[in-house]
Amino acid sequence: xxxxxxxxxLAYEVKIGEVMTKDVVTVTPQNTMAELRVILRDHRISxxxxxxxxxxxxxxxxEDLIKALAAGEMDAQVGTKMTPRPVTVRADESVVxxxxxFNRHGYGRFPxxxxxxxxxxxxxxxxxxxxxxxxxxxxxHREEELRYRFSHIFEELISDLTSITLRCRVEAQDFxxxxxxxxxxxRALTRLAVAPQLVRRAAIVTYELEMNIIIHTTAGGxxxxxxxxxxxxxxxxxxxxxxxxxxxALQPGFSTAPDWVREMGFGAGVGLNNVQRCAxxxxxxxxGAQWTSVKVAIYLNRECLEAGKAAA
Amino acid sequence: MKLETVVRxxxxxxxxxxxxxxREVTGGYAADLLSCVMARAQPGNIWVTLQGHPNIxxxxxxxxxxxxxxxxxxxxxxxxxxxxxxxxxxxLTTPLTTYTVVGRLFGLGIRGPER
Numbered sequence: 001x002x003x004x005x006x007x008x009x010l011a012y013e014v015k016i017g018e019v020m021t022k023d024v025v026t027v028t029p030q031n032t033m034a035e036l037r038v039i040l041r042d043h044r045i046s047x048x049x050x051x052x053x054x055x056x057x058x059x060x061x062x063e064d065l066i067k068a069l070a071a072g073e074m075d076a077q078v079g080t081k082m083t084p085r086p087v088t089v090r091a092d093e094s095v096v097x098x099x100x101x102f103n104r105h106g107y108g109r110f111p112x113x114x115x116x117x118x119x120x121x122x123x124x125x126x127x128x129x130x131x132x133x134x135x136x137x138x139x140x141h142r143e144e145e146l147r148y149r150f151s152h153i154f155e156e157l158i159s160d161l162t163s164i165t166l167r168c169r170v171e172a173q174d175f176x177x178x179x180x181x182x183x184x185x186x187r188a189l190t191r192l193a194v195a196p197q198l199v200r201r202a203a204i205v206t207y208e209l210e211m212n213i214i215i216h217t218t219a220g221g222x223x224x225x226x227x228x229x230x231x232x233x234x235x236x237x238x239x240x241x242x243x244x245x246x247x248x249a250l251q252p253g254f255s256t257a258p259d260w261v262r263e264m265g266f267g268a269g270v271g272l273n274n275v276q277r278c279a280x281x282x283x284x285x286x287x288g289a290q291w292t293s294v295k296v297a298i299y300l301n302r303e304c305l306e307a308g309k310a311a312a
Numbered sequence: 313m314k315l316e317t318v319v320r321x322x323x324x325x326x327x328x329x330x331x332x333x334x335r336e337v338t339g340g341y342a343a344d345l346l347s348c349v350m351a352r353a354q355p356g357n358i359w360v361t362l363q364g365h366p367n368i369x370x371x372x373x374x375x376x377x378x379x380x381x382x383x384x385x386x387x388x389x390x391x392x393x394x395x396x397x398x399x400x401x402x403x404l405t406t407p408l409t410t411y412t413v414v415g416r417l418f419g420l421g422i423r424g425p426e427r
Contacts, residue, residue, distance in 0.1 A: 009355065175367060222323055265344045
C-alpha cells in the first residue's frame with residue numbers, strides 16, 4: 001500500500017509565501033539588456049521580474065539575455081525582450097500548486113503575488129526544495145526534543161519495567177460512543193511523541209478491537225494501551241461470550257455480526273485482519289469460549305523489531 | 313486541490329465544520345465498510361460513503377481525513393453532525409450516487425491510495 005510521505009504532505013501544508021525569496025531584485029522595462037547583464041551578474045541570479053509603477057508587467061531571464069547578446073541587441077530595452085504578463089503564483093497557495101505549475105509551464109521561476117496582485121516575491125525550484133527541507137529539519141528537531149523528554153520518563157522512573165498504561169472502558173452495543181477509546185489512546189500516543197506511522201497503526205488496532213467489544217460482547221470490556229520504553233502493548237479484554245474457533249474468526253470475511261450491524265458498515269469480517277496487519281505480535285486467547293483477550297504489540301524501535309524476528 | 317474547490321465543483325452541501333474547508337485534499341477513497349476505510353484511507357483523503365451514522369466521524373477523525381461525502385441524499389443523523397462539528401470534520405452531502413461523485417472527483421485529478 002502506498003503511504004503518503006511526510007514530504008508530500010508538507011507540499012500541501014506549506015504555503016508558497018513561506019518558501020519564496022522575499023527580497024526580489026526587479027528591473028524596469030526601460031533598463032537596457034546591458035544593464036540587465038550587470039544586475040543578473042552582481043546578484044548571481046538567472047532572471048528578474050519587470051516592474052513598472054509598482055505593477056508587475058513581465059519577466060526576463062538569462063536566456064533572453066543570451067539571445068540579445070547573440071543578436072547584438074544589448075542596447076535594446078528590457079521591455080521589448082521580456083515575456084509580458086507572466087504566469088504568477090499566489091503567496092497563500094500551497095507549494096504543491098507551484099510544483100504543478102513548474103511541471104506544466106516549464107519556466108524556471110514564477111513571480112509571487114498577493115491577493116491584490118502585488119509582487120511580493122519570486123519562486124524557483126531551489127526555493128521549494130530549500131523551504132521543504134528546512135521545514136523537515138525543524139519538525140525533526142521538535143520531534144527529537146519531545147522524544148528526548150519521553151525517553152526521560154523511563155530513565156527517571158526506575159523499575160524493572162516502567163510503563164504508562166491508558167485504560168478505557170468500552171460498553172457493549174454503545175455505537176454512539178464508538179471510537180472514543182481509540183481517539184483517547186491516539187491522542188495520548190501523539191502527545192508522547194510516538195512516530196505518526198506507529199500512531200496510525202495503534203489507532204487502527206484499538207479501533208477494530210473497540211468495535212469488536214461493542215458489536216460482539218454481552219457485557220462490554222476494556223481496552224488497555226501500555227506504553228513501554230520500546231513497545232506499545234494493546235490489550236482488549238471482555239467477559240464473553242468468547243470465540244469458539246479463533247482460526248475461523250481470523251478468516252477474512254468471516255463474521256457473526258447480525259444484519260443490522262452489517263448495514264451500518266461494521267461486521268465485514270476483516271477487523272481482526274486489519275489488527276494482524278498492523279501488529280508486530282498478536283495473541284488471541286479465548287479459553288473454553290468464556291472470555292476473550294486480544295494482545296497486540298507494536299514495536300517502537302528497530303532493535304526491538306530485530307529481537308522479535310530472532311525470537312520468532 | 314483545496315476542499316472548498318471540491319465543494320464548489322461538485323455543488324456539495326456543507327453540513328458541518330464549514331470553517332475547515334481550506335484543507336488540501338491529498339486523495340480519495342470510497343467504501344461503506346468501515347474496516348476497509350480504516351485499512352486503506354490516507355491522511356487528508358476525502359471519503360465517499362452512503363453511511364450517515366455517528367461512527368463515520370470517529371473513523372474520519374482517527375485517520376485524519378479531510379472530509380466525508382455522504383451520497384444519494386442520505387441525511388446524516390443529527391448526532392453525526394454535532395459530533396463532526398466537535399471534531400472539525402466537514403460532512404458534505406449530495407443527491408448524486410457514489411459512482412458519480414467518485415467519477416467527478418477523479419475528473420478533478422483526485423486519485424486513490426494506490427500510486
